[in-house]
Amino acid sequence: MSRKTIGILVILVWVAGLGFLYNRTTHRTLEQRLTEVGMRVSPETFYYTLEQGGRQVGVASSAIDTSKTRVLVSDLVRGRFLSGTDTLRVEARSEARFTRGMRLADFIVRVDGDVTPFTLRGVMQEGEGKTLRVTADAKGARPITQESIAEAPVFVPTASPLPLMLTREPKIGDSVKVALFDPMSRDLKNVTLRIQADSLFLLADSATFDSTANQWVKVRQDSVRGWRITDRKSPVTAWVDAAGRLIAASEPGGMTMIRTAFEIAFANWNLRERERTAARKTKH
DSSP: OOHHHHHHHHHHHTTTOOOOOOOOSOSSOHHHHHHHHHHHOOOEEEEEEEEETTEEEEEEEEEEEEOSSEEEEEEEEEEEEEETTEEEEEEEEEEEEEETTOOEEEEEEEEEESSOOEEEEEEEEESSSEEEEEEEEETTSOOEEEEEEESSOOOOTTTTTHHHHTTSOOOTTOEEEEEEEETTTTEEEEEEEEEEEEEEEEEEEEEEEETTTTEEEEEEEEEEEEEEEEOTTOSOEEEEOTTSOEEEEEOTTSEEEEEEOHIIIIIHHHHHHHHHHHHHHHHO
16 A cells, blocks of 8 residues: 555544644633633534545544543544555544643554554653654554654644634634644644635535435535635645534545535445445355
């Protein structure tokens, strides 16, 4: 599997690909702003369909859960992705833990399927400075560990829009600088993010089963306002809602994703997987 393909898959898991550290001129300290954001985070799970070359190739989900002391961010990508002339079955999961003050404690990313399984584990270490220690563990290889100095509070990409969107009403032209974790280099990269546009999306929020078409179809849709976030160095374009949660994303290679109802994403995907399994058994 090529590095480019693995990169696309990991980008999808970390699909927002955008870190925000909202650092406006204000009397509040950074710690106070992050604590405020942590108290405003709402638990919720969203579901997505993934398309490549105009056809569905997989599904994804992104969830945030909270407790008195933690904010937990969990993401899943599952699908069959084109890599040259091959189609590879891949599943990637990630989980990141934050304090209620939105300080990253640790994260883990696991990738499996028709690729060499590998795991990335990241831990924030406190001292005179803040260091992100990342260990890569691939099947059949010795673990590799490297460290990166964090010049600002670190956010995994799917949680990164929260400080911007939950502090005050976002405006087109707002821009921020952040250190973003790059899963390919396992390092932190400084990027500048900018809100370039806003728009309305009509998203499916309920579905019913169409027995004739043998699939779940949209019953009702909801209008959601989104903000387009980009960085000139990044190939990923993402739209997020007022709560900082991903609506849609795309990259130049033709991979796109869009928020939808659970049944349209996962139930339909499971139906297609069973059909593929039955077809293979029939051929043999």
